[in-house]
Amino acid sequence: MEQPYFRLLHRLAVIGVVVTIALTIGIGGTITSAEVGMAYPTWPDINGGSLFSIFYGKLAETFGIGSVVEHTHRQAASLTGLIILVLAIASWVTRGVPKNLRLLATGSLVIVIAQGLLGATRVLENTYSGAILHAVGAQFVVLLLVVLAKTTARDWHRPMQHFKAEHVDRIRLWSVVALVLLFLNLFAAASLRHKQGAFEGHLILAITTAGVILYLIRQALTTFREQKKMARLARSLAHILGTQLALGAAAWAFLIGPLIGSFPDEDTRFLAQSLIATGHLLCGVLVLAVTTALWMEVRFRIDGGGTE
Amino acid sequence: MSLPRSDSISLAVVAVSTLVALYFTLTGSFAGASAEPIYSFEQAEQSELFDLMTDEFGGFLTPTMSGSWAMENLQVGRKVYEQQCIHCHGTDGHAETYTANLLTPAPRDFGLGVVKFTSTPVGLPATRNDLLRTIKEGVASTSMSRFEGSIKEQDLQDVADYAMYLLIRGAVWTNATDRLGAGGLSPAQAFAAAMEDQRQQFDLALASSTRPKIPSVADSARGREMYFDNDLGCLVCHQVDASGGPVNGLDLWGQPMVARDLTKGELRGGDSPADVYLRIRNGVKGTPMPAMAAELTPEQIWDLVAFVRSVQEDN
Numbered sequence: 001m002e003q004p005y006f007r008l009l010h011r012l013a014v015i016g017v018v019v020t021i022a023l024t025i026g027i028g029g030t031i032t033s034a035e036v037g038m039a040y041p042t043w044p045d046i047n048g049g050s051l052f053s054i055f056y057g058k059l060a061e062t063f064g065i066g067s068v069v070e071h072t073h074r075q076a077a078s079l080t081g082l083i084i085l086v087l088a089i090a091s092w093v094t095r096g097v098p099k100n101l102r103l104l105a106t107g108s109l110v111i112v113i114a115q116g117l118l119g120a121t122r123v124l125e126n127t128y129s130g131a132i133l134h135a136v137g138a139q140f141v142v143l144l145l146v147v148l149a150k151t152t153a154r155d156w157h158r159p160m161q162h163f164k165a166e167h168v169d170r171i172r173l174w175s176v177v178a179l180v181l182l183f184l185n186l187f188a189a190a191s192l193r194h195k196q197g198a199f200e201g202h203l204i205l206a207i208t209t210a211g212v213i214l215y216l217i218r219q220a221l222t223t224f225r226e227q228k229k230m231a232r233l234a235r236s237l238a239h240i241l242g243t244q245l246a247l248g249a250a251a252w253a254f255l256i257g258p259l260i261g262s263f264p265d266e267d268t269r270f271l272a273q274s275l276i277a278t279g280h281l282l283c284g285v286l287v288l289a290v291t292t293a294l295w296m297e298v299r300f301r302i303d304g305g306g307t308e
Numbered sequence: 309m310s311l312p313r314s315d316s317i318s319l320a321v322v323a324v325s326t327l328v329a330l331y332f333t334l335t336g337s338f339a340g341a342s343a344e345p346i347y348s349f350e351q352a353e354q355s356e357l358f359d360l361m362t363d364e365f366g367g368f369l370t371p372t373m374s375g376s377w378a379m380e381n382l383q384v385g386r387k388v389y390e391q392q393c394i395h396c397h398g399t400d401g402h403a404e405t406y407t408a409n410l411l412t413p414a415p416r417d418f419g420l421g422v423v424k425f426t427s428t429p430v431g432l433p434a435t436r437n438d439l440l441r442t443i444k445e446g447v448a449s450t451s452m453s454r455f456e457g458s459i460k461e462q463d464l465q466d467v468a469d470y471a472m473y474l475l476i477r478g479a480v481w482t483n484a485t486d487r488l489g490a491g492g493l494s495p496a497q498a499f500a501a502a503m504e505d506q507r508q509q510f511d512l513a514l515a516s517s518t519r520p521k522i523p524s525v526a527d528s529a530r531g532r533e534m535y536f537d538n539d540l541g542c543l544v545c546h547q548v549d550a551s552g553g554p555v556n557g558l559d560l561w562g563q564p565m566v567a568r569d570l571t572k573g574e575l576r577g578g579d580s581p582a583d584v585y586l587r588i589r590n591g592v593k594g595t596p597m598p599a600m601a602a603e604l605t606p607e608q609i610w611d612l613v614a615f616v617r618s619v620q621e622d623n
């Protein structure tokens with residue numbers, strides 16, 4: 001069977017995932033870690049410049065370093081938006097792209113624009129709920145980009161693999177539960193970071209989510225080990241999840257727990273705390289991205305026709 | 309698809325723990341934000357003074373005020389402050405926070421008892437309404453944002469009370485430590501004198517605060533002449549084209565100073581004619597922007613206001 005492979009779309013989606021996680025969310029997370037979200041309270045203009053101005057020196061001088069972080073985040077976010085815009089346009093002009101894929105790409109564009117406007121509202125209105133929603137929205141953009149990257153991948157159209165219906169149903173259910181939990185946990189984490197939610201909320205959800213993901217990993221590596229892609233994703237997920245739990249423990253210990261007083265001076269403390277918090281956040285995005293990929297496999301690349 | 313029994317049970321467990329977690333997230337608040345600051349004083353006299361302050365003003369988390377300073381909702385104000393202001397202005401109002409380190413201009417340190425933009429004559433502190441105006445409208449093109457519309461009216465009122473508490477507390481502390489430093493007074497004497505002095509200052513401020521009425525005529529051409537009058541000195545600092553520039557020295561809070569660019573819209577102390585009038589009449593406290601109340605008549609100040617607003621509108 002001849003399988004369509006949309007190289008350009010795929011590459012754009014992959015670049016989109018990388019840029020969004022490494023730049024937009026990385027810098028965006030730094031903003032919250034360093035608490036410089038309101039370094040300048042205007043949007044879209046920046047006193048003496050626009051979104052596209054490269055004037056970091058001047059900005060640092062008149063508004064402080066915090067504003068440079070904020071400004072580069074806005075620029076990185078525009079890059080994410082641009083990539084998705086090109087992707088959406090390309091999906092319509094490339095011949096033979098399935099309608100669903102086009103709609104997905106266009107939907108992602110709408111979402112990313114909404115996310116940008118949410119960022120603006122967050123700044124202009126300066127509300128914590130806006131900030132928290134904006135944090136959750138960012139991860140939803142990652143989810144969409146991962147889905148786009150998977151469905152445009154060369155190996156997406158390989159033949160279905162068959163397993164026992166009962167097993168397939170179960171892993172499908174739990175992979176959806178994992179995604180829902182990840183988003184709820186994200187909400188709890190963002191609330192915590194914006195000093196709105198209690199630590200217990202994030203802790204309980206983190207443990208619950210980790211439990212469900214561990215179950216998924218075990219299933220993928222035992223019952224579904226013949227599905228090579230799933231097994232590979234599960235192994236990466238195991239590593240990332242382990243790192244994430246360790247970072248979470250470090251974040252707790254150094255930011256609010258017993259080691260909070262263990263820094264030699266304020267500058268070191270500021271730097272170390274920001275790095276740990278941002279690292280924990282980024283690792284969390286990776287957990288979400290890989291879990292999304294795993295869910296895609298579970299949902300679309302296996303079915304219950306087999307007898308085992 | 310039918311669920312096997314074991315999955316239903318696990319699902320129920322997940323659902324319950326999720327609900328519990330969300331309950332914590334939605335109702336709880338972050339513990340770290342609200343810690344009473346801990347000071348270590350080298351001199352026993354300062355600790356003694358601090359204890360007297362605590363007797364009078366309570367802790368920063370448990371604020372109290374008495375006499376003409378009594379305010380009802382200080383506790384609520386503190387809560388709003390913790391949510392909206394603490395990361396910039398600090399738990400004790402001294403603006404020693406991570407965020408503050410990264411911002412220019414730095415968030416106001418209330419500990420000296422002075423703020424820049426007031427409706428009161430030079431030398432007198434701000435009124436609560438001055439703070440309320442700043443909180444509502446923000447300080448344009450700085451990270452002090454406009455809170456009107458983003459938090460409830462009652463919260464605005466309460467947080468203004470709390471900001472006033474921090475300001476008064478700062479003023480008394482600064483005044484008392486100055487007296488202690490000058491020598492000859494016991495902590496109790498210094499504290500009593502500072503309290504009396506500051507009560508007077510704040511009462512006087514309240515009595516002399518004005519919200520000017522805008523006159524029907526003001527002549528920007530006459531204002532322009534004054535602007536270029538070397539004796540008044542506007543153009544020395546704000547430059548011939550009114551675009552401002554650095555001024556030597558540091559302000560009261562140790563920050564480098566820039567005479568405002570008057571041609572860009574959005575003046576920091578507010579854009580309305582009345583605001584500009586107050587800036588020129590009272591100066592900008594803690595900075596070299598001079599008060600003109602002694603040099604100029606109200607009519608002349610209004611002419612200057614008209615001029616300042618005309619250069620703004622030109623652009």
